[in-house]
Amino acid sequence: MENTLRDRVNTALKQAMRDKDAQRLATLRLINAAIKDQEIAARATGGEVQLSDDDVLTILGKMTKQRLESVRAYEEGGRIDLAEREQQEVAVIAEFLPKQLSDEEVDAAIEAAIEETNASSIRDMGKIMGVLKAKYTGQMDFGAVGPRIKDRMTS
Template sequence: MGLRERVNDALKQAMKDKDTTRLGTLRLINAAIKDQDIARRGTDNDTGCSDGDILAILGKMTKQRQESVRAYEEGGRLDLAQEEQREIEVIEEFLPRQLDEEEVAKAIDSAIDKTGASSIRDMGKVMGHLKENYTGQMDFGAVGPRVKDRLCA
C-alpha cells in the first residue's frame, strides 16, 4: 500500500474515532499532497506525487513544525509547542525510521563509492544518490556538511 493510501486510510479512521487533532493534521498532509499534484499538472511529469515526493513533503512538514516548537518554547507558549509536537508525532507515523549516526556514515561512504566521487565537485552526485535512496530517513541539511568533509579529506 502506498503512502497516499495509508494517509487516506488513517484520515478515514480519524474521522470514525472523532480524533480532531489527528484529523486536522492528516487533512493538512492530504492538502499538501494535492497541492503538489496540482503543481505538476501540465508538466512532463503529470503522474502525481510518488511515494518519494510524499516523503519529501512529510519531511518538510516535520521540519517546519520542529522550528515552530522551538519558537513557541522560546516565546513561553508551551501549549502551542505541545500542539505542534502532537502534529509531528502524527506526521512521523508515515515516515520511515530515521538512520542513526553510524548508519548515516555508512550510507555516505556507500554513496561516495557508488558514484565514484573523488572531490568536492562530485558532491551533487553524492547528495543526489543519498536523496534518491534515503529520502525521509536522514536530515540532508546535516548530511551535506558531512559529505563535504569526507570529500575534502
C-alpha cells in the same frame, strides 16, 4: 488494499474521523492538502498528476522540518502550548515516514555513496547527495548530511 503512502494517509484519516480524534484528523487533513497542492502544481506544469511515494515522502519531510522549526520558535517565545501542538503534528506525520537512520547508518550510507560515485573532492558533493536522496528519502535529514559530506571530503 493499502499500497501507496497516500492510501495509508487516507485510511488513517477515515479512522481518525471514526475515533473523533480532532487533533489527529486536523494533521491528516493538512497532509492531504499538501499532497493535493503538489498535484495541482504538477498538473499546472503538465507534469505527473499522481504523486509517487517518494514525492509524498518529500512533502512529509518538509512538513516535519517546518513544524520542528515552529517548535523551536514557540519554545523560545515561551509558548509551550503551541510547541506541544506542533510536536503532536510531528508525531502523526512521523507515522508515515520510514525509520530514521542512526548516525552510524548515515555515515555508512555516505561512505557507500562516495564509493558508488567515485567521488574524490567536494565538487562531487552533488553526485553524492543525488545517490543518497534516491536511496534514503525520508530516512535522513539532508540538511545535516551536507556538512558531514563536506567534512568527509575535506579531511
